[in-house]
Amino acid sequence: MISDFGFRISDLTTASWFATNLKSEVLNLKWLGMDRRDVYTWGSIALIVIGSTAGEVLIAKAMQRIGDLGELRRRAGVGNAIRAVMTESLFWLGILFMALGYFSLLIGLSWADVSLLQPASASLTFVTNAIAARIFLHERVDARRWFAAVFVAGGVALLAR
């Protein structure tokens, strides 16, 4: 059967069958040697890392702007210290990313053990945070802190085994 556009309908069907099959092959990620559980586990680990790195850096930036909360509490009272945090927009943006990390953790925990999920995401977050803190927070990440980051990241990677 030939359509008005000059190609056979059966060609179109074959092409669409092929496209559907290709899509399902790509989506189920079997070609990476991953099954559905792996995809959900490592997908949620990736989202936890993104959520907690962005969230922690934003909250740290907000606190840099506000200054030492203990001092503020002594100087202006608890109410003003809380108000200073609650009216800081970067704090709420940070909370939004922390919430992304939290719900990704819940989804991840429905697929994998906490003893894999937490160390794996934490060790990756350590490295991304050390880099982000240097770039965005201008913290002095000296040799001592890099050593600590490497030690802890290596340690949590072993914990995940």
Added chain:
Amino acid sequence: MTPRKYLTLGAITVLGAVGDVFLSRGMKDLGNITLANWTQSISALLNPWVAVGTLLLIGFLAGYTSALSWADLTYVLPATSLGYVLVALLSIFFLGEHVTLTRWLGILLVTGGVGFVAGGPSHTSKRERQLIAEGKE
């Protein structure tokens, strides 16, 4: 660093670890959450374990926010990393998971990492930040 500040770091460590373990315990009662039934991640909050875990994590966040107001992020993170050891221990004794030699080695490395930063400076001053931002350091 005052004793009160060390106490805050200790509270962050315990609240975060116990909160995560509670969430894990709660999620073991519920089925797998997929993209098709993602709304279950919200109704999961009705599970008592998940609810208590979430409250503990809110306490963790409050302590964390306070700590970040007087210490650097790259100090707070390793200083509270004993929490990972706590998660490992709790998942062994409370959730009945198995501990291997590599895991104990991991615990040793994390503890070493905490020792590294604990003795160092906890805060980068405004002046130092300025110099780092200008690329002079």
